[in-house]
Amino acid sequence: MTTVELTLLPLGPGKDLTSERGVECPGDLPPASDPDLVERARAAKAKLGAKVFVLGHHYQRDEVIQFADVTGDSFKLARDAAARPDAEYIVFCGVHFMAESADILTSPSQKVILPDLAAGCSMADMARIAQVEDAWDAMTDAGIADQVVPITYMNSAADIKAFCGKHGGAVCTSSNAQVALEWGFEQKPDAKIFFLPDQHLGRNTAVLELGLSLDECVVWNPFKPNGGLTVEQLRAAKVILWKGHCSVHGRFTPEVVDQIRATVPDVKILVHPECQHEVVLKADLVGSTEFIIKTIEAAPAGSAWAIGTELNLVKRLAAAHPDKQILFLDKTVCYCSTMNRIDLPHLVWALESLVEGNLVNVIEVDPDTEHWAKIALQRMLDLPGRSHRD
Ligand code: SF4
Numbered sequence: 001m002t003t004v005e006l007t008l009l010p011l012g013p014g015k016d017l018t019s020e021r022g023v024e025c026p027g028d029l030p031p032a033s034d035p036d037l038v039e040r041a042r043a044a045k046a047k048l049g050a051k052v053f054v055l056g057h058h059y060q061r062d063e064v065i066q067f068a069d070v071t072g073d074s075f076k077l078a079r080d081a082a083a084r085p086d087a088e089y090i091v092f093c094g095v096h097f098m099a100e101s102a103d104i105l106t107s108p109s110q111k112v113i114l115p116d117l118a119a120g121c122s123m124a125d126m127a128r129i130a131q132v133e134d135a136w137d138a139m140t141d142a143g144i145a146d147q148v149v150p151i152t153y154m155n156s157a158a159d160i161k162a163f164c165g166k167h168g169g170a171v172c173t174s175s176n177a178q179v180a181l182e183w184g185f186e187q188k189p190d191a192k193i194f195f196l197p198d199q200h201l202g203r204n205t206a207v208l209e210l211g212l213s214l215d216e217c218v219v220w221n222p223f224k225p226n227g228g229l230t231v232e233q234l235r236a237a238k239v240i241l242w243k244g245h246c247s248v249h250g251r252f253t254p255e256v257v258d259q260i261r262a263t264v265p266d267v268k269i270l271v272h273p274e275c276q277h278e279v280v281l282k283a284d285l286v287g288s289t290e291f292i293i294k295t296i297e298a299a300p301a302g303s304a305w306a307i308g309t310e311l312n313l314v315k316r317l318a319a320a321h322p323d324k325q326i327l328f329l330d331k332t333v334c335y336c337s338t339m340n341r342i343d344l345p346h347l348v349w350a351l352e353s354l355v356e357g358n359l360v361n362v363i364e365v366d367p368d369t370e371h372w373a374k375i376a377l378q379r380m381l382d383l384p385g386r387s388h389r390d
Contacts, residue, residue, distance in 0.1 A: 030348050052091060053084045054067050056093045058072065073290055074098040075175075089111050091354075096121065101161075102363075104158065111362050124156050127196050132242075139240075148191070149187045150194040151170055151180050151193055153198050160197065162368070171379070177202075180380060192238055196244070199244060204275075212238055217241055218237040222243065247337075248310050248335070252308040256329055257282040264304050264306070269282065269285070289313065308330075311335050
């Protein structure tokens with residue numbers, strides 16, 4: 001068994017095209033101090049007209065989101081892109097795995113552009129394909145691979161989605177993880193789920209939605225021999241969780257939940273299922289980004305909410321709902337630093353390059369990976385019903 005060593009690359013210059021992080025941006029960026037950046041972005045977008053479609057993830061900066069034709073979570077944005085076949089260029093203001101998904105779901109003639117190639121996702125980077133194949137080999141050696149259905153969260157690289165497609169598994173989102181796990185357990189006799197790459201979403205779904213016990217979930221650590229598990233533990237497990245997490249949502253703590261409850265009367269705690277299990281257990285409501293937005297929109301005036309998700313989104317929710325008390329569930333700032341790599345200078349550079357006929361930072365998934373990843377995505381689209389959290 002080979003073990004892949006991962007160094008923690010700092011953000012910024014560097015080159016690792018197989019990684020979600022640390023890839024150098026080749027262009028001449030306008031300085032951030034240029035007072036004409038907003039006007040330049042507007043002008044370039046106007047010149048491109050219907051040829052360009054700008055997607056903005058909910059966690060994106062305000063300076064960028066103002067130019068988005070549509071906003072949403074990663075899966076909604078990929079579907080929005082696929083619904084616009086007339087748009088030659090999809091400019092994805094999100095992170096690398098999202099642009100890959102958009103490339104998979106759009107037609108070959110559409111080009112998906114990520115304004116900064118260093119906009120990756122630390123969670124997606126925690127599961128590399130060689131590591132996942134090693135884990136699969138260990139499950140084969142333990143005699144359980146035939147029972148295992150791999151399910152990967154949307155927040156994973158295209159080759160991990162393809163792995164799931166090849167091995168009879170599927171993709172899921174934070175909205176439909178419950179249905180995806182239920183589907184997985186129905187696929188084989190005595191099935192086990194191999195859940196990638198977010199241990200927290202996998203655990204929260206298995207325990208709180210499907211009623212499994214914590215003991216029925218084990219964690220595969222790719223940096224330990226045999227994942228840090230005995231063959232007996234693997235054989236006894238119902239869910240094998242990959243040891244990955246979101247560096248943003250993993251920061252929220254049960255202690256801060258207690259402090260906010262002690263200081264804000266009648267506050268409701270609303271968190272994303274990527275948060276740690278101990279935080280989710282203390283929350284009033286848990287759900288996807290779209291669920292969080294809908295919950296706040298539907299909340300009565302005067303209600304108080306402490307929200308555990310990315311700070312750009314929480315700030316926009318607070319600004320849009322001045323009649324409600326919206327608090328952030330952490331004492332310090334908690335932006336998705338990789339998503340925030342995409343700033344106005346990068347967006348202006350990408351749009352102006354397109355006006356000049358230069359396609360920069362095109363994200364292209366190879367045909368074999370695309371084929372299998374699409375199968376895993378299609379299995380998700382075919383899932384019966386949807387979770388109550390949609
Ligand atoms: S918020 Fe977390 S999961 Fe989402 S892109 Fe950022 S690091 Fe990845």
